């Protein structure tokens with residue numbers, strides 16, 4: 001059977017996830033087949049002899065002569081599939097990918113076994129979220145809401161789940177444009193969080209490592225949160241001169257419940273007040289371990305790191321075989337009556353944050369991070 005365009009796109013995504021470098025010879029072969037499959041026979045002038053890299057690429061492409069596009073596509077898919085079989089790719093992302101997100105390699109979307117997996121793929125920056133990634137995640141969620149998968153998963157590649165908003169997003173802003181940027185940032189944030197509120201299928205977070213900032217607050221909008229015991233959950237908003245988002249000002253106190261504080265002594269009358277446990281996280285920036293987050297209702301289940309990927313994916317594959325319409329409808333029954341409220345909270349949080357981004361407290365904290373004075 002001939003490889004389809006979808007198979008070809010799957011293969012392109014799989015290449016990005018290979019753990020083992022396949023070596024220059026194979027990479028040239030992949031390049032040549034890709035060019036032949038997408039553009040046909042080599043039609044560009046030969047680079048000069050001193051332009052070693054481009055000449056090697058040109059030679060590899062040119063060597064394919066008039067190989068038809070369809071055959072090149074098939075050969076590309078076969079080659080990638082043989083590489084994937086021999087490469088030890090990370091447990092959860094071996095399945096063939098089925099879409100390439102526009103504009104960035106920092107997000108990889110795969111779809112297999114009824115599960116669409118959105119993987120944050122910027123491990124060298126601890127999967128910090130750039131504006132492009134916010135846009136691409138929205139696109140991926142939009143596509144996943146319509147594709148034939150039963151559930152969707154968000155996870156991270158590397159040792160972190162996500163280090164939150166990329167703090168360099170706040171740099172290089174010309175002085176006259178600061179307010180405009182804060183305004184457009186708030187619109188993006190609001191649209192982004194709205195996509196999570198409205199996502200119609202079961203949404204699962206596979207928290208493969210520490211999580212910071214918005215990647216934590218969003219967890220209140222997921223239906224299941226599985227975490228490795230290596231994960232931590234940190235919302236250092238006050239440290240950053242910022243304030244909670246992702247509807248966490250509502251979902252966290254609701255999920256975590258109150259902690260009772262008793263004051264007074266035996267001689268005087270004792271008073272009991274209830275403070276949401278979430279306050280310690282959202283106001284004071286207390287970092288929770290995975291077990292603490294589980295006890296407090298933010299995480300569904302914690303797994304030992306050594307078996308995390310295996311156990312979680314076995315579980316999710318089983319869930320994905322359940323009738324998809326029933327799961328979608330059940331999710332809606334559970335979530336729908338809160339939706340309007342969540343949208344209103346999201347709008348409010350985004351507009352408060354827009355103001356915070358303009359504050360000296362926020363600017364100073366970001367400068368501190370960027371000058372490496374502070375490690376949160």
Ligand SMILES: CCCCC/C=C/CC(=O)SCCNC(=O)CCNC(=O)[C@H](O)C(C)(C)COP(=O)(O)OP(=O)(O)OC[C@H]1O[C@@H](n2cnc3c(N)ncnc32)[C@H](O)[C@@H]1OP(=O)(O)O
Pocket residue numbers: 124125126128129131134163164165166167168185186188189212213214215236237240242245369375376
């Ligand atoms: C549309 C806009 C929406 C905005 C929504 C608002 C959201 C609010 C938030 O998300 S607040 C949370 C923001 N995140 C942080 O404050 C985390 C900052 N990072 C750290 O504190 C640390 O990097 C760490 C604890 C995550 C990891 O520390 P570690 O020592 O293990 O590793 P490094 O610090 O050396 O990090 C490796 C490289 O990654 C870069 N990096 C990490 N996180 C971020 C980030 N959030 N933004 C930008 N860059 C980040 C780090 O700078 C290192 O880069 P380098 O190798 O080039 O130095």
